[in-house]
Amino acid sequence: MSNLRIQVPDSDAMLRDWRHVHNVIIPTAPLSLDEVRERVHRNRLEVAYLGDVLVGCTTVRPPKDGSATATVIARVLAEHRGQGFGEQLYVRGLDHARALGADVVETVVLASNVEGLRFALNHGFVEFERYVLPGDDTPWIELRLAR
């Protein structure tokens, strides 16, 4: 399997790449570039390339306010799926969350992302909440790592 180049965005071009992957995969809640710029300070965002080709991105929301819960989200563009890239991104995000002191790890999947839901369930996550945001039709599913 090919190895990805995975890094924290350190340029506007990389922030745009992170945003592109996010917005293609989450079309119901697209982020502006300014919102991404704000998130890069709050969360651990990474972007992944195969050579120069954009493949995916990650979000790790660190534990906050004395909690020990972090959120790990891996995203891979549809044309690059099924080659183990999601696994690479997820494991790296999980390692990062653990290094930040997370005892509990959650993820969140848009219900229309069937492959994302299957991936999460196959990796030991269990659904604990499902909700629809105002003005939206597609439920969000929150899952927690059970093992």
Ligand SMILES: CC(C)(COP(=O)(O)OP(=O)(O)OC[C@H]1O[C@@H](n2cnc3c(N)ncnc32)[C@H](O)[C@@H]1OP(=O)(O)O)[C@@H](O)C(=O)NCCC(=O)NCCS
């Ligand atoms: C979840 C997601 C990141 C997975 O990305 P991916 O690159 O397809 O992930 P992988 O290739 O590691 O694994 C996907 C499947 O391909 C299989 N696979 C991996 N390498 C393979 C290979 N070389 N040959 C055949 N199959 C392979 C895996 O076993 C896995 O099978 P499964 O779905 O039956 O469990 C992607 O579907 C996605 O971006 N979804 C939307 C975002 C989302 O909902 N993320 C939340 C989950 S954290």
